[in-house]
Structure formats: structure tokens, C-alpha cells
Amino acid sequence: xxxxxxxxxxxxxxxxxxxxxxxxxxxxxxxxxxxxxxxxxxxxxxxxxxxxxxxxxxxxxxxxxxxxxxxxxxxxxxxxxxxxxxxxxxxxxxxxxxxxxxxxxxxxxxxxxxxxxxxxxxxxxxxxxxxxxxxxxxxxxxxxxxxxxxxxxxxxxxxxxxxxxxxxxxxxxxxxxxxxxxxxxxxxxxxxxxxxxxxxxxxxxxxxxxxxxxxxxxxxxxxxxxxxx
Numbered sequence: 001x002x003x004x005x006x007x008x009x010x011x012x013x014x015x016x017x018x019x020x021x022x023x024x025x026x027x028x029x030x031x032x033x034x035x036x037x038x039x040x041x042x043x044x045x046x047x048x049x050x051x052x053x054x055x056x057x058x059x060x061x062x063x064x065x066x067x068x069x070x071x072x073x074x075x076x077x078x079x080x081x082x083x084x085x086x087x088x089x090x091x092x093x094x095x096x097x098x099x100x101x102x103x104x105x106x107x108x109x110x111x112x113x114x115x116x117x118x119x120x121x122x123x124x125x126x127x128x129x130x131x132x133x134x135x136x137x138x139x140x141x142x143x144x145x146x147x148x149x150x151x152x153x154x155x156x157x158x159x160x161x162x163x164x165x166x167x168x169x170x171x172x173x174x175x176x177x178x179x180x181x182x183x184x185x186x187x188x189x190x191x192x193x194x195x196x197x198x199x200x201x202x203x204x205x206x207x208x209x210x211x212x213x214x215x216x217x218x219x220x221x222x223x224x225x226x227x228x229x
């Protein structure tokens with residue numbers, strides 16, 4: 001009878017492990033419950049933190065998109081304003097060119113003033129632009145090319161100096177002490193160039209002005225093309 005009793009005692013000891021009245025079991029259960037509560041609290045905290053972070057990122061994204069949108073609208077408005085100003089300036093320049101050209105008997109680039117004199121009206125240009133460069137065609141009987149230089153806003157100098165360079169940078173003509181004509185004072189300078197001095201080439205004109213105190217300033221640059229016929 002001893003063996004069955006020992007087996008029964010071991011079984012009861014095993015069941016006693018799961019007995020919640022056991023101090024060991026109560027401690028283990030409490031510990032497990034505490035771990036679960038802490039884990040759940042941490043999970044809730046992390047979830048809330050990630051949600052706040054996501055909301056912050058979303059707010060920053062919306063703000064950035066709005067800022068970019070405002071910048072784009074501003075840049076577009078500035079571009080439109082500059083484009084309009086350039087277009088207005090181009091129209092005013094064209095109108096002024098027509099006015100001044102008509103004053104000097106010229107209706108288009110390279111017109112003949114007489115049988116042997118050609119006239120070309122030029123406005124200041126910062127760069128040499130092949131498509132917009134004015135052309136004059138010199139014939140065998142042409143004696144003189146008259147270049148009318150529009151001064152634009154560069155006025156009020158005591159006198160002017162003009163130098164004409166070919167495409168290789170060689171000076172082919174120059175003149176000092178140039179003055180504006182009386183009927184259009186302070187608006188144009190007229191250069192009278194012997195036709196034989198100009199070969200078929202692209203040319204640049206550098207115009208300098210003598211200030212009231214004796215200094216020399218760069219006034220403007222002009223470009224034109226000569227064709228031979």
C-alpha cells in the first residue's frame with residue numbers, strides 16, 4: 001500500500017503548483033499580471049507617441065507644401081512682371097527706333113539715304129546675337145555707311161569716342177570728339193564710315209563718353225553685320 005500512497009502524494013504536490021492559494025502561485029501570477037500591465041502601458045505609450053510624431057510630420061509636410069506653393073506663386077508673379085517689363089521696354093525701344101530712324105531718313109536697316117550712302121540704325125546691346133544683329137549690304141557703288149547709334153539713357157557726356165572692331169578683334173575704324181547732332185541733342189551719335197573700310201564680316205562698336213570732369217566711361221556696345229554684293 002505504500003507505493004500508491006507515494007504516487008498520490010506526488011500528484012497532489014504537482015496540483016498544488018497550480019493552486020492559487022499557494023504563495024508561490026500568487027506571486028507568479030502577480031508578477032505576470034504586472035508584466036502584462038507594464039507591456040500594455042508601454043504599447044499604448046508608444047502608439048500615442050508614434051501617432052503624435054506622424055501628426056507632426058504630416059503638419060510639417062502640409063506647411064512645407066503650402067510654403068512651396070506660395071513661393072511658386074511669387075516666383076511666377078515675378079517672372080510675369082519681368083516678362084511684361086521686358087515686353088514694354090521692347091515696344092518702347094522699337095517705337096523710339098522708328099522715331100529716330102524716320103528723323104534720319106531711314107525706315108529699315110540698311111536703307112539708302114542717297115545713291116552712294118547707306119544708313120543703319122543701331123541700339124545698344126549687351127551681347128552679340130546673330131539672329132537680331134542688323135545687316136547692311138554694301139554694293140560696289142556704295143561710298144559711305146552711316147551708322148546712327150541710339151544712346152538710350154546714356155546721355156549728357158561732353159563728347160564721345162567710337163571704335164569699330166571686326167570679328168577677330170582688330171580695330172578697323174575709330175573717332176574721337178563725337179557730338180550729338182543739334183536737332184536730336186543727347187539722343188544719337190552718327191558715324192560716317194567709308195564703305196571701303198568695311199569688309200564682309202561681323203562688327204562690334206564700342207562707344208565711350210567723356211565726362212564733365214574729364215573722365216572716360218564706357219557708354220554702350222553695338223553690333224552689326226556687313227554683306228557685300
